[in-house]
Amino acid sequence: MKRKSMIALALASTMLLSACSSSNGASDTTNSSSNSSSSTTNATNNSENTTSEPDSSHPSYLNMDSQFPIVNEPITLTVMVSQGAVQGDFEDIYVFQQYEEMTGINIEWINVPSGVRSERINLAMNDVGNMPDIFLKMNISSVNQLQYGDDGAILDLSQANLLETYAPNFYSFMEDNPNVKQSQTSPNGEIYSLPAAVDSPATKINRKIFINQTWLDNLGLAQPVTYEDWYNVLYAFKYDDPNGNGIQDEIPLTQSAGNLTSMFQGMWGLGNRGIHHTSFDIDETTGSVRHIKTADEYREVLEYIHKLYTDGLIDPEFLTYNDQKASALVSNDQLGVYLNTNLAMLPKEAEEHFVGIEAAPMGPNGDQVWSFMRSSLHSTGAFIISSECEYPEAALQWVDYFFSDEGMLFYHYGVEGETYIQTDDGYEFMPYILDRMDEGKSYDEAIADITPYGYGNNPTVMKAPYFAGAEEDPIPSQAAANLLPYTPDEVWPFFNYTIEENKIITDINSPINSYTTQKTAEFIMGQTPINDDTWKEYVDTVYAMGLEQVLEVYEAAYARIK
Template sequence: MRLKKVFVVLLCISFVLSLVVGCTSSETADKEGQKQEGESVSKQTDQEEEAKEDEDVPPYLNKEGFPIVKEPITLRFMVRQTPVQPPHEEIFVWQEYEKMTGVKIEWINVPDTDLAEKRNLAIASGDLPDAFIRCNFPDLDVLRYGEQGIFIELNDLIDKYAPNLKACMEKYPEVKKGLPEYNGKIYATPVLFDSEAIQMGTRLFIRRTWVDKLGLSMPTTTDELYNVLKAFKEGDPNGNGQADEIPWTSSDLTAIEGVLKGAWGLQNRGSKHPYVDMNEETNELRFIYTTDEMKELWQYLNKLYVEGLLDQEIFTMDHPKLIAKGEQNLVGAFCFVNSQAIGATHEKEYEGIPEALEGPHGHKIWAGKGPVLSSKGSFQITSACKYPEVAIRWIDYFYSEEGATFFYMGVEGVTYKRNPDGTLEYTIPELESMPEGTSFDQIVGKYTPYMGGGNPQITMTHYFKGGETHPIPLKAAQNVAPYAPKEIWAGFNFTIEEAERLNELQSDIHSYINTMRAEFISGKTSFDQWDEYVQQIEKMGLKEYMEIYQKGYERYKSN
């Protein structure tokens, strides 16, 4: 009897367990079915969206890869042609790119000297090319012609057909902030620099052979710089028995001022904003040229000038004069973006300063660094273009590392090689034995289109072979790079009305500053007149100037 009861209990338990397992299995199956159904719906939705996108792709266009078009298409581009370049249709890279893309470009070559006239005539006459490339439109003109519909809006085109430029905008926050206009629209593709060699701008080079000869050390402070320059003046380092040394010179005075700004804590948001930066104590915008710090900087330069440590011709200097003085074995220190500016004879005797100079109040900033977004107006598609999707895909390739390498170097195995250490080297035969009177730029300019700058692409050091990347200036840039401001501003965006008014104010105020800079530093005007100088700038509309700048800054922050 007891066994029978046990059997009945076990039977009941078995029955209950079977129900539980069955329910669980059923629930699991239901969930799996729902999951699969959800995944199927999601997959179907993605496929439908992709199909819809494909439907939106014009029938003549390949959305990805090369060629860009299914059948050959011709576009007309107006392009700036520098003196070292042949007509663009003769440049090797463009010829190869036509084969890759299936897009033939009819180039309207415009010499540098005629550029403003020709581009303005094209706009005024309505005889528009399909696109302008490297035509150096001012930011205000890009905005104006965009709002007039002459330059088409690129936002949707970039989103659909320019994955490389889109990736750059995501990678570099300042590009995403600075490229759109005040209205959020993009009317041009930019010039981008992700290269210490270029971004560090003007460098300070000091003649190391003279430093060693006089038993000195390379300067790391403004006081040490003064001492080195004084030794150059008095120690006859060129050994000719004459006191003819020029301790410090440059092609212009603003370059010298620029390499010193960071030593007084000025221009602390980079070189794109040489007149306005951030007051670190109040966290408010600051006009640089009315500060006590700028007064001190100019007093320092006045001291150098009066004592003959600064070139007495600094107010009228230019590049040819700098080279001439360098070749005459006169120069102890100079400022430029590369070391070639001093001439070939003594170039290798110079080195960049080992670090940013520290000023009298402990500031130690390299203020000359520029933003990744160098210019936002390098390539504009016009309303005359029947194939804007083709044009944007055509230019987008150069915002990839592969495309930019092709732009600068050409074709691997034909115009350049990749060395075992990863560096790239031109293999153009003419470079082996350059004919007399022919320059590097002239030879390379026949193969690649980058000469003259202002190119719509991203530039990186390892494939850019300009003077800034040569060993001496490259090391100089690397020395000061750790001292660059943590935040670098790209250009701000203004409405047309704001930009026009700001241009008027800047024209008068900046011109006055240029005049008074020379007056103060030369000693023609006493620093006792500093307050009057500041008051004059204020009378010229500084308050309105800064109010407009504030609006641009707030837009920049909000992007």
Template sequence: MRNKKWLLLIASLIVVMFLAACSGSDSSDTDSGEEESNETDSSSGDEESERAASSADNVNKEGFPIVKEEIDLTFFTGKYEPNLDDYEETLVFKTYAEQTGVNVTFDEVPFGTLTEKRNLALASGEYSDVFYSARIPAADLYTYGQQGIFVPLNDLIDEYAPNLKAVMEKHPDIKKGLTMPDGNIYSVPSYYSPEFLPMLIGKPIWVKDSWLEQLDMEEPKTIDDFYAYLKAVSETDLNGNGENDEIPFSASNVNQIVNSIKGAWGLGTRGVGHTYVDIDPETDELRFTRTDDKYKEMLEFVNKLYTEGLIDQEIFTMDDSKLNAKGSQGVLGTAIVPNPETVFTDQDDYIGLGSLEGPHGDNLYSHVKTPLVHVGAFAITDKNEHPEATLRWIDHFFSDEGAAFQFMGIEGETYEVTEDGEFEFFEEITNNPDGLTFDQALTPYVTWMGGSYPGYVQEKYFKGSESLPSAIEVGEKVAPNAPEEIWNGFNYTDDELDFKQTTGADLHTYIGEMEAGFISGDISFSEWDNYVEQVKEMGQDEYLEVEKAAYERYQES
């Protein structure tokens, strides 16, 4: 079916090119050429209208199947590396294709190369019907939406997405975050219920409880306690193998470490959705954090951990797969992961930490994500001939039934509902007889592991690592010291976007390179003042003004 569509499209393009060549072949016949051009445009518009009408006519407004005649779609798909390839062969999507009549081919791109390949696809024009789980930034949604590459969804949501519309009405911040400065919505989000705090935390700091007991140490409550624990791990053969192979602290990248501990210096007062600005609690004004004196102190602490060998020395080349492999070897004293129980093999002796009090008495748990965690989780492109059916396809996952299906699979095959209404995976998933981790056991059935998926995450239907008792306990620890307000992303005007994508991008690159140097020790902290001066010269004040303007609109919307 898809080959036939391509042949028809190619034939149409040849006809259009032939007519355009004819209209421009005789420059002296200006009037005639204009008339032919107008007739061609009118004909093209009529064909487009007919195609749109045909697409809409093929859609059933309610129930399954979604379409009267089967359709084929291709999704550019962000992929968590440990998931299986060929998403269309997993239980959920194979079943969904049978239910809906919508046959999706998922072209998976690992998250590690996602940004590069997504940008290349958009720039080259070689993109799919849909960008799925593709982490499209708001700036790109706006830029390519104005160019017509992403389809405006406002009217389509009203007519074809009742479940998404209901969730947006329940949580008004969704619409505020999705609506671009031109008034259009170009995407469907990944949204975490604000009541589900363990999900907003995402990746706590986990410490090995059995090692705390061996060391006769209490759970760290301050940044000094935490340092003492890491130091003790580095000096003790806690796994008893006679080797000095214990790694005190690891994560999939160094930024996770920074964002997880900076609250001990009172930084990140509005969560991790904005890593360059927050609200200064002393002045109640917007501040640029990355040149703040407290930020320097925090970086000095991370540098101390790294140079003393307390942070994994491979931290600058780490990824999720490497981290999970190390964790499964039982050598990690501390790890920043969703939950060791689900990503490490036979490692269920970790506890999650709450906030850590810092040297100035700050006690903030800053690593709390925005509920609108991915604005651009799902976007329909202008190459999609079936936008109505496509939106209906994703809308199902914003219903209760669809959420249970997306996250749990099929009742009786992957999970059961208990007498008290709780959803529980079967034991072959939670306690796999072949020794697979929870995430590994789930891969034949679902694809949400690793995040970034479009959908509505609620504790009732989401039984991932964030729903385990150990994660719920972390949420309870964090709650008293979580940020008082969590910001969603700001949306920017054309001029602001231009600044962010030029001067702002240069600032981000410079800051990232310098911070890596400070942490690794390649750059001495004696260069800090020069670094601050350079950031100011590169446009820190203008950057802050742009953020202030966007923040004021955010407050007013």
């Protein structure tokens, strides 16, 4: 509680300074960008008062006279950042090297491999006196944010007009997108993080099905639509030698168990509130929150996927799925169907063979829901300021630039003429960067030392034309357009919970998720047969673990956003 008292005292001082200041407080300034036709809102002093007297409503270390540098004298911030598999150290990324020069803010990077991210977050949050100033791309959940905030480990950005004053670009985006504000605001009104946001169908639809059109052509098959079509096409991919090498070495479909069920659950009407809540949606017959994993329809999904597995139509090693394995299969012309947000993790030749499916899979009752749909959020917890940060105002200005059009372009592409060029269609990386893919590198590998956005959870907006992600490439973009008509009419944002609800989510729902994940794999592989007795035992077990309490929490959280 001592940490929370110190935060409150510091913020109270900021509010007092603002209240005592003259009318020349922070206002919005519009700056022309050499890289973009749009403007950037900045927390700069726009007063016509030309005296050199400092504005007492802001900390004296800030430069309030222009967009950059952010500070009058160099300062240093420590940033803990999640590091993807093909990303090097963040101090070596071109965008951040340039940004240090622009802002006057030196960054001491703490690079954390994504595989140990959760462990390192917990250690850092409990290391009083040695916490980093900022947590970047660490994907800290709303559940954990509330707990860390209650412990006083992280800063509540809703206080003292911090966002309005020092993050006006993000604040404007949040006010314009109610589902973002809902997801970012706790039941008590706290805001602990800036999110990763999305603003186009290609990025909102976070998984698309890509099918090997070359194989379809070789076998004279049309794209699958119905659940029967899907079985027949996958069967032909397995047994009719679509790659023509005379060897039965094809893998019709490879994906993780969770994505397999999500890929096909819409054929039975499940997942009708989008992707942010993978185990819950609405039972349209009752209007009540439904637990997807215990619904009778989910049993039918598992029976369908079990048949695919039994007949050899999905990868027998799906439990150990990863993108590297899929990439190797594509290189050897052994993969028929690929589920992902784009083709960036595959070799470049994938573009010669794979196309997006033209329609979402349709079930036996005509259900055709594509549940992989986000709200205006990609993910939460992309940028968090610790309670030990000495310069929270500068930290907010540092990140807020990335929520302007100019900053989005810079974050994703770098500097015009150095790392990208402008084309009639938008922007593209310089040839020396794109040529790396001809050397066998994936898209994410090719850009890893240029931009930090690989592996997601970036505190910016993925928005065309400023977003450089492969989601906006022609094939994934068309795949998203094809699936858009089948996405839910209502997409739930991330929910926020009270402390009491949070405890139920952590103590009850997390073990339920672990159990349903385990049983899903067992049902698919036949380790547990699917029949009336085993299904009843499974459902009863989930309810005995406390599912009713979790459903009550979801009903309450849903009611708050209606």
